[in-house]
Amino acid sequence: MMGRMLVNRFAAMLAGAVITAVLPGGARAEDGYDLWLRNAPLQGQQLEALRAHSPMLSDAGNGAHGETLVIAREELRRGLASLQGYDEPRQTDTFTSIDMDCGQIRGTGQAGFTLRFAAVPQDPRFVIAAQDHLGCLYGAYALLRELGEGKDLAEIATEQAPAMPLRMLNHWDNPDGHVERGYAGRSIFDWWHLPQRLDQRMIDYARANASIGINGAVVNNVNARAFMLEPRYIAKLARLADAWRPYGIQVYLSARFSAPRDIGGLDTADPLDPQVRDWWVAKADEIYAAIPDFGGFLVKANSEGQPGPQDYGRTHADGANMLAQALGPRGTVIWRAFVYSAQDETDRAMQAYDEFVPLDGQFAENVILQVKNGPIDFQPREPFHPLFGAMPETRMMLEAQITKEYLGFASHLAFLAPMWEEALEADTGRMGSVAQVIMPAGMAGVANTGSDRNWTGSHFDQANWYAFGRLAWDPSLSSEQIAREWASLTFSRAPETLSTIVPMMLGSRETVARYMTPMGLAHLMDTGHHYGPGPWVCDLARPEWNPCYYHRADAQGIGFDRTQSGSNALSQYAPGVAEQWADPATVDPRFLLWFHHLGWQDRRPSGLTVWEELVSRYDTGVAGVDAMAAAWAGLEGRIDASRFRSVSESLAIQQNEARWWRNASLAYWQSLHGLALPDGAAGIPESVDAYRARTFPEAPGQ
């Protein structure tokens, strides 16, 4: 009875998700809401093969209860039918039975699973086995994914377990529905109506996350409001936690460090003050009473104006440990290493390392330090953060930004897996690769979800959510594989279509880096909203808010000298690592101006001057966008009309804005040095003053 009720409830929930109407002629009206979970019917031989197997869920393991298993079975039931082009599962005389063996076996690892075909004649079986229910749910999604890519059931054999324990999204969503750095509409969280009203999106969201292995969500902005720790919000959070639990997703809160003062009636938030400590213990107890599996707190402290332990002369470790003690073994404190200070003259790229390395070994066991992939701030290209590998006694997690604050918002196509792959594979020279350093902890991605029908503001931005989850599950997956999976599930499995889309995706981030921040430049965007170029901005109150601080360009040259003759940020890396970047003649040109200041007329190994090489890099970027637009145009008729048009229009915006970045940046560099454009380079249509005069007070995401 209970089981039936759950199934019905689930079916009702799912009804909202299944919106792809089938149009006459078999074409589907696609609006992107289904993400990569479309389970679009197979075709041709692939369809025949699956129908020949005729997979049917067996009752084996059906005795096991639990909402997670009900969901897994329902996903399979519907998914398998849909892949075969049926609305409902069909009975046949001969069939391959899909057995779920969940919770009885050992050895798959927590949340891990095996998928295997047993070709017993007369009795073919496919087994999904896991030592826990969540493993079976993940196995079910994996099976549907592999089938969805067009693989034959009999050839699917895999054994997997998540590479790291925490695979989470960080939402920079405010309780009033505004999303900081959000480009996909309003927040998906309807705090105002919770806990009474649970939006269907909350279930569809959990489902999407579970399908790629994401198991945690910090539901509010790191620039946090203290009132979200009040009882009325705990009740709202509890409702979400209940809805997400069957999908294996734990809830976390961003906690404002000054909460004991803001909402607790105390006159201090000093982490060593006994009353403050008691306040947090009581707060944690209150949360756990409502949400027994509450994940913990994420904290942005003493960073960009947020309160923190340093306000009381205490260290980050004092602050983190106080919260860690309040949570106890029940939860985790995730403490962000994104700190820099207006008073500090040190190169901003060095400040986090300077501040945190001396604290190594001082953090409580249930504290994780969350470190952005690079030392500045989610730029299109940064070297890996020097903290990775530099604190052997501290658990460290990588923070990536899925929302494209610095890569063209939701209008530019930039597939970010190659960027994260670059960071994960980087050799720290101390403790192996960045991936190896973070493996005991996890990865966090700043979410790009919003109220837009397609969730992420553009169809291709869904790929970044997907890629984040897949890499957190298995950081050794290649960007190529992830792009291929996603594109097959989202757009089409036709080889000709994939051979267009996949390369487009793989080159896209490099293309953006070229027209925005070529050759290792960084932080050149306009102020506040971060929309469009602003290399001329030099007069903001805090030095490190100015693009000029980063490019250091003048009449003679450009680039930030981070070698011994400059800030010596290189010294924060292991010697073997620093070596590869120390010499401007041999450094990977993509990092050149991050580490070196060069004369405009200096000759590069290419034979070009720095100026000429820079111009050519911008031009390659613009050409790269034109090539993407042309490639996409060639897919007309192969992609459903609505998504085809939507992507085409975004690409047109990107073509325009890539030129804007190129022209405005070149105009500004030229205004400094007065050199002519190299022969053959396209002219610049407007003056630097005209570019500078453009303002966008209404740009989204601020």
Ligand code: BDP
């Ligand atoms: C910056 C964003 C800002 C965030 C900050 C952070 O512009 O909105 O609050 O990162 O990570 O990139 O805390």
